[in-house]
Amino acid sequence: MKQITSITCFFLFVISSFGQTITDIINEVDLNSMTTTIREFTGEQTTVVNGNTVTILNRQQGNNDLAADYLVERFQELNNIAVTDQSFNSNGRNIVGTQLGKTNPNDIYLICAHYDSVADYCADDNASGVTAILEIARILSEQCLDNTIVYALWDEEEIGLRGSNFYANLAQTNGDNILGVLNIDMMGYDGDDDDDFDIDVRQGDASSIAMGDDIVDILNTPAYGFTLNANVVNPGTSASDHSSFWNRGFPAVLVGESWENNDQTPFYHSSGDRFSTLDMPYFHQLTKVIMGYMVTKGGLVNVNNAVTVVGDTLTADQVGASYQWINCDTNSPISGQTNQSYTVTVDGNYAVEITSGNCTERSSCINVDALGVVGFEMDGLKVYPNPVSTTLNIDLTNYEDARYEIININGEVVSNGEITSETYGVNVSNMAQGVYFVKLIVDQRSNIQKFIKN
Numbered sequence: 268m269k270q271i272t273s274i275t276c277f278f279l280f281v282i283s284s285f286g287q288t289i290t291d292i293i294n295e296v297d298l299n300s301m302t303t304t305i306r307e308f309t310g311e312q313t314t315v316v317n318g319n320t321v322t323i324l325n326r327q328q329g330n331n332d333l334a335a336d337y338l339v340e341r342f343q344e345l346n347n348i349a350v351t352d353q354s355f356n357s358n359g360r361n362i363v364g365t366q367l368g369k370t371n372p373n374d375i376y377l378i379c380a381h382y383d384s385v386a387d388y389c390a391d392d393n394a395s396g397v398t399a400i401l402e403i404a405r406i407l408s409e410q411c412l413d414n415t416i417v418y419a420l421w422d423e424e425e426i427g428l429r430g431s432n433f434y435a436n437l438a439q440t441n442g443d444n445i446l447g448v449l450n451i452d453m454m455g456y457d458g459d460d461d462d463d464f465d466i467d468v469r470q471g472d473a474s475s476i477a478m479g480d481d482i483v484d485i486l487n488t489p490a491y492g493f494t495l496n497a498n499v500v501n502p503g504t505s506a507s508d509h510s511s512f513w514n515r516g517f518p519a520v521l522v523g524e525s526w527e528n529n530d531q532t533p534f535y536h537s538s539g540d541r542f543s544t545l546d547m548p549y550f551h552q553l554t555k556v557i558m559g560y561m562v563t564k565g566g567l568v569n570v571n572n573a574v575t576v577v578g579d580t581l582t583a584d585q586v587g588a589s590y591q592w593i594n595c596d597t598n599s600p601i602s603g604q605t606n607q608s609y610t611v612t613v614d615g616n617y618a619v620e621i622t623s624g625n626c627t628e629r630s631s632c633i634n635v636d637a638l639g640v641v642g643f644e645m646d647g648l649k650v651y652p653n654p655v656s657t658t659l660n661i662d663l664t665n666y667e668d669a670r671y672e673i674i675n676i677n678g679e680v681v682s683n684g685e686i687t688s689e690t691y692g693v694n695v696s697n698m699a700q701g702v703y704f705v706k707l708i709v710d711q712r713s714n715i716q717k718f719i720k721n
Contacts, residue, residue, distance in 0.1 A: 287572070289559060289562055292558060292559075292562045293555045293559050293562070294555075295406050296402055296551065296555045296558050297402070298547060299664075300405070301398050301402050301547075301554065304398045304401055305395065305542060305545075306542055307337070308337065308397060309388045310323050310324035310387065310388060311542050316333055317336060324387050324388070326382060326383050326384040327384055327386070328358060328359070328383050328423050331383055331384075331422065335382070338401075338420050339352055341401055342362065342364040342404065345364070345405060345408035347408050347409075347627075348365065350364055351365065353433075353434070359422045359429055359430055361431075361433070362422075363420070364404055364418040365416075365418075366407065366408060366412065366415065366416045366418070368412055368416075368565070368566075369411050369568050369624075369625050369626050370413040370414070370568070372414075372415050373444050374413075374415060374444055374446055375417055375446060376414060376417070376445075376448075376449075376561065376564045377419055377447070377448045377512075378403065378416065378417070378418055378557070378561055379419040379421060379431065379448065380397050380419075380420060380450065380451045381393050381396070381421040381424030381425070381507075382394075382397045382420045382422065383421075383422050383423055383426075383430075384425065385425050386536065386537055386538040386540070387538040388539075388540055389536075391453050391455045391456050391540050391545060392452070392453050393424075393453060395453060395454045395455035396451035396452055396454055400418050400451065402554060402558075403557065403558050403561055404416075407565065409572070409629055410562075411628055412562075412566055412567065416565050419431075419434065421508050428511050431450075431511035431512070434511070435514070435515050435517065436511075436515065438517070439515040445517045445518075446518065446564070447474075447518050447519070447520075447564060448512045448518065449482075449519075449522060449560065450507055450509035450512075450519060450520065450521045453523045453532065453535075454554075455524065456524045456530070456545060457530065458533070459528075459530050460546070461496070461528075461530070462494055462495045462552075463498055463525040463527075463528055463530065464495055464496070464497060464498070464524055464525055465523055465525050466479045466499050466500065466521070467503025467509070467520060468500065468502075468520050469519070470501055470503075475518050477518070478518055478520045482497065482560050483497050485559040485563065488559070493552060493555070494552070498525055498527045498528065500527050503520070504526070507521050522557060532544060570621060570628050571584045571585040571621075572584075572585065572619075572630045574618075574619060574630045574631075574633060579610055580609070580610045580611070581635075582607060582608040582609075583621055589622040590605055590606060590607055590619055590621060591605055591619065591620045591622075592609040592619050592620075593629065594615060595617060595618050595632035600620075601617075614635055616633065616635075617633050617635065618630045618633065648661075648664075648716075650662075650705055650707075650716045650718060654718070654719040654720065654721045655695060655719070655721065657694065657695065658692045658693065659692070659695050659718060660692050660693075661691045661707065662689065663686060663691070663707065663709070667709075669685070669708065670685050670708050671684060671686055671693065671705055672708070673693065673695070673704070673706075674703065675702075681698060681703075686707075693705075698720050699720070701720055702717065702718075702719055702720075703719070704716065704718075
């Protein structure tokens with residue numbers, strides 16, 4: 268490791284989990300992650316459930332246990348989520364993840380979508396809503412929140428809102444303090460590219476209308492950079508799971524593509540409703556809007572889970588806390604490594620769990636390679652040739668909002684620019700011979716690769 272230190276001591280990289288502000292949380296919503304989830308959940312590609320490689324082609328009532336098992340396992344992978352597999356009749360299964368609030372655990376915000384379908388695939392109806400919730404849960408589960416978030420995925424919506432009716436009735440009986448229910452049903456189609464979406468509120472219900480106003484406020488916050496347009500529909504439709512909560516006095520809204528403007532998918536309730544028909548940038552941005560609402564209502568607890576990397580030493584930025592360093596490759600704690608800093612002795616992926624008061628957060632996993640180079644994994648990333656004489660090629664599957672920086676051994680940026688194609692060439696012919704680092708930045712995440720200029 269002496270070689271690593273001597274090479275990287277010029278560099279100071281600050282790696283964070285992008286979870287310290289609402290803006291950071293919103294920007295962590297990842298299009299690649301969502302694409303994989305929705306393709307798996309619609310049978311467009313295989314996945315692993317119960318240890319077996321499977322295809323989830325159909326999610327119709329009475330034939331969707333495989334889909335339900337997939338959802339259980341996805342929630343079980345997350346930190347701070349308690350999973351309930353709630354049977355409500357001989358076939359129906361609601362899959363519910365609960366993230367208890369650290370300050371006000373009895374104050375509940377619920378985000379929900381139905382996962383059953385009426386045909387094969389059914390990407391928009393409603394694998395889109397399910398995917399958004401899984402992505403939001405993935406990110407928020409790494410944060411401490413003041414209030415409780417319930418991530419609910421309903422069964423048998425298509426045959427009478429049975430799953431949500433069962434849950435809402437039980438919540439009313441138990442006196443649950445549900446402060447808001449955000450239901451997502453079909454959010455991936457924008458046929459006229461006008462970026463419109465609907466927020467359906469309940470006529471005469473001040474709490475429901477206030478929820479709609481709060482979502483619009485998130486949408487219109489300049490710092491978040493949204494370009495979508497909201498149609499607040501009043502009176503809103505009752506033809507989805509939010510109405511189960513309306514009927515029991517809970518504030519609720521429906522969010523989805525614009526049926527109000529007759530711009531719903533033409534493949535509704537058919538096997539033509541497939542991934543290829545979705546507008547993924549629209550879907551991505553609408554998920555970010557919903558994330559903004561949920562994290563605002565959840566309330567971030569002020570724990571800094573950023574990590575500073577100098578050479579082969581990782582240091583948690585949060586002071587005055589308890590620490591446990593984690594080997595991400597084995598998802599296990601590293602024995603004895605409970606100080607604020609950890610010096611890496613073996614190449615791999617590492618994170619830290621930080622406990623302050625009653626809050627425990629984990630940083631993102633940091634990759635440390637044989638030269639102490641750090642960064643986030645990016646699917647499909649290739650940097651070649653190495654060594655290079657004239658043109659350094661960067662292959663990046665998702666190059667929207669991507670840019671690069673080339674850094675010399677003294678830590679100076681010697682070249683930078685936007686990446687405008689999946690295979691992008693950078694002219695390095697005028698650079699002096701030596702060791703360089705190329706830093707790729709996509710959606711505020713970065714990956715750093717070493718190369719040698721001949």
